[in-house]
Amino acid sequence: MEIQALKSQCTVIRRDIVSMLTMAGSGHPGGSLSAVEILAALYGYKMNVDPTKPDMPERDRFVLSKGHAAPALYAVLANNGFFSKEEYNGLRKLGGMLQGHPDRNKCPGVDASTGSLGHGVSVAVGMALGAKTMGGKQHIYTLLGDGESQEGMVWEALMASAHYKLDNLTVIFDWNGLQIDGPNDEVMSLGDFPAKLRAFGLDLIEVMDGNDIEQVIAALDVPACPGKPRCILCHTTKGKGVSFMENQAGWHGKAPNKEQGAAALKELEG
Amino acid sequence: MSEKKATRVGYGEELAALGFENDKIVALDADLSCSTMTQYFAKAHPDRFFNSGIAEANMITMAAGLSSMGYIPFCSTFAVFASRCFEQIRNGVCYPNLNVKIAFSHAGITVGEDGATHQAIEDIALMRVLPGMTILCPCDAEEAKRAVRAAAAINGPVYLRLARLATPVFSEGMPFEVGKANILRKGERAALITCGLMVESCMKAAEILAAKGIEVTVVNMHTIKPLDEEIVKTLAKDMKIFTVEEHSTIGGLGDAVAAVIAEHGGRLTKLGMPDCFGQSASPAELLDFYGLSPEKIAATVENGI
Numbered sequence: 322m323e324i325q326a327l328k329s330q331c332t333v334i335r336r337d338i339v340s341m342l343t344m345a346g347s348g349h350p351g352g353s354l355s356a357v358e359i360l361a362a363l364y365g366y367k368m369n370v371d372p373t374k375p376d377m378p379e380r381d382r383f384v385l386s387k388g389h390a391a392p393a394l395y396a397v398l399a400n401n402g403f404f405s406k407e408e409y410n411g412l413r414k415l416g417g418m419l420q421g422h423p424d425r426n427k428c429p430g431v432d433a434s435t436g437s438l439g440h441g442v443s444v445a446v447g448m449a450l451g452a453k454t455m456g457g458k459q460h461i462y463t464l465l466g467d468g469e470s471q472e473g474m475v476w477e478a479l480m481a482s483a484h485y486k487l488d489n490l491t492v493i494f495d496w497n498g499l500q501i502d503g504p505n506d507e508v509m510s511l512g513d514f515p516a517k518l519r520a521f522g523l524d525l526i527e528v529m530d531g532n533d534i535e536q537v538i539a540a541l542d543v544p545a546c547p548g549k550p551r552c553i554l555c556h557t558t559k560g561k562g563v564s565f566m567e568n569q570a571g572w573h574g575k576a577p578n579k580e581q582g583a584a585a586l587k588e589l590e591g
Numbered sequence: 592m593s594e595k596k597a598t599r600v601g602y603g604e605e606l607a608a609l610g611f612e613n614d615k616i617v618a619l620d621a622d623l624s625c626s627t628m629t630q631y632f633a634k635a636h637p638d639r640f641f642n643s644g645i646a647e648a649n650m651i652t653m654a655a656g657l658s659s660m661g662y663i664p665f666c667s668t669f670a671v672f673a674s675r676c677f678e679q680i681r682n683g684v685c686y687p688n689l690n691v692k693i694a695f696s697h698a699g700i701t702v703g704e705d706g707a708t709h710q711a712i713e714d715i716a717l718m719r720v721l722p723g724m725t726i727l728c729p730c731d732a733e734e735a736k737r738a739v740r741a742a743a744a745i746n747g748p749v750y751l752r753l754a755r756l757a758t759p760v761f762s763e764g765m766p767f768e769v770g771k772a773n774i775l776r777k778g779e780r781a782a783l784i785t786c787g788l789m790v791e792s793c794m795k796a797a798e799i800l801a802a803k804g805i806e807v808t809v810v811n812m813h814t815i816k817p818l819d820e821e822i823v824k825t826l827a828k829d830m831k832i833f834t835v836e837e838h839s840t841i842g843g844l845g846d847a848v849a850a851v852i853a854e855h856g857g858r859l860t861k862l863g864m865p866d867c868f869g870q871s872a873s874p875a876e877l878l879d880f881y882g883l884s885p886e887k888i889a890a891t892v893e894n895g896i
Contacts, residue, residue, distance in 0.1 A: 424687075425659070426687060432659065433656070433659065434687040436682070437682040437683070439648075440652050440683050443648070443653055443655075443656070443683075444653070444659070446653050447652065447653035447655060447657040447659075447660075447664075448656040448659060448660050449656075450653060451656060451657045451659075451661070452660060454617070454638065454639060454657075455660070455661075459660075473648075474648040474652070474679075477643070477646035477648060477649035478649050480644070480649075481643060481644070481646070481649055481653065484644075485641070
């Protein structure tokens with residue numbers, strides 16, 4: 322997809338996120354809105370996927386390790402033709418395809434069931450290991466939150482990714498600086514995070530504005546460093562695109578009510 | 592009777608053999624391959640063996656990733672770490688219903704001298720509560736081999752409970768059908784329903800009782816989930832049931848059998864670890880201390896009929 326079209330699509334995706342969360346009455350807008358450009362660039366530009374064949378073995382894989390950003394993933398999948406937007410109505414509803422956190426057995430295009438923080442990156446490492454073992458060309462992408470990287474098993478997984486020289490793996494961080502209880506650095510300092518990633522043996526690229534899709538694409542297009550897993554640290558804005566949600570930890574896990582939803586959509590008219 | 596061999600050894604040998612027949616089989620270990628016996632697989636199939644290092648949680652979810660790429664991963668470490676990576680097994684393997692086999696060794700108190708930190712007495716309880724999980728607990732090395740093949744044939748999560756100690760073969764010539772128990776000995780006065788290493792204790796206890804004129808049935812319940820409820824119902828109509836397990840009496844084989852008896856009738860006494868942690872000692876001393884030696888089992892049955 323062309324850059325201009327992707328930029329327009331990002332606005333549509335943000336509108337979809339706000340609409341489906343307003344309908345659902347619960348969910349996670351902040352970290353969904355911060356991840357829009359990353360997900361749109363992956364599915365609309367970078368990854369080898371086919372919405373008509375969501376299970377094709379040779380496809381690239383994506384694991385939403387920060388599974389609570391499910392609305393963003395659902396909106397990106399629907400906008401890329403994996404399923405109808407009518408499914409939005411069933412988000413978080415009994416019998417719905419769109420569970421509160423992504424379910425690989427219910428939703429086409431979802432490669433891994435996630436929601437328990439720290440799991441996804443480890444699943445992605447296993448997928449990359451599998452692709453290497455079979456000599457496959459699949460590239461594996463995973464997206465983590467910054468708060469998520471407080472989980473110990475994130476580091477177990479990163480250690481393994483370097484040990485097994487998984488240059489078919491790209492680990493992306495949606496670095497919006499906030500988690501449920503407040504700023505990361507107040508809740509549990511992550512310290513010199515880039516230095517930690519480098520020390521773990523990852524090939525690190527920093528994206529200064531992860532809500533600028535051109536910067537995200539440029540980072541995704543950097544050729545793999547042979548023998549090293551790639552890490553892309555994207556500095557983003559939590560709640561991006563909705564003024565009253567931006568940089569507010571309170572909008573991590575609270576859905577907008579009808580009035581707030583309407584106000585947000587008005588801002589996102591583009 | 593053939594030489595004694597541990598179920599973990601049977602597991603390791605058969606996994607390596609199966610690896611030659613099926614190139615989708617992969618093995619993972621958390622730095623215990625020399626104890627869990629995945630070392631045989633590692634030697635035979637080095638390209639399909641992955642050590643996670645001492646990181647059990649990552650081992651399980653990496654296996655989930657491997658299985659979603661079409662592989663059949665067997666993960667091994669000590670059974671006591673089932674609790675450490677329980678949430679990975681729950682959310683990473685069972686909820687997405689991935690084809691991951693969890694073959695954990697050194698289960699129960701017969702780990703011995705290493706003490707309570709290493710004695711898994713709750714792993715069956717943890718695994719039983721997970722939807723979609725199959726639980727196999729073979730009684731000898733030969734049955735462990737059949738269990739490996741049965742586990743590989745199931746498309747979904749399986750927990751394989753393995754033991755450290757070598758045991759004689761009791762399952763020779765017996766079928767291994769998941770969910771179908773094997774009767775090892777028949778008697779009218781009581782039925783001992785057991786699994787794993789406790790099969791040996793129960794068979795010896797049956798000998799002791801027979802010498803006193805008390806004939807008992809011994810059932811090898813090699814599958815704990817799905818449980819062979821029919822055999823429990825049938826036996827419970829005619830005789831008192833004793834469950835014997837190297838596990839807490841809470842949540843394990845005993846409670847699985849108790850649920851059947853509560854619904855369909857019968858009398859039951861559960862033998863196992865009585866809601867306490869183990870301690871350091873030799874396996875034989877521990878089994879006797881906690882009432883799981885052949886002599887203590889025989890005495891409990893004789894007094895409880």
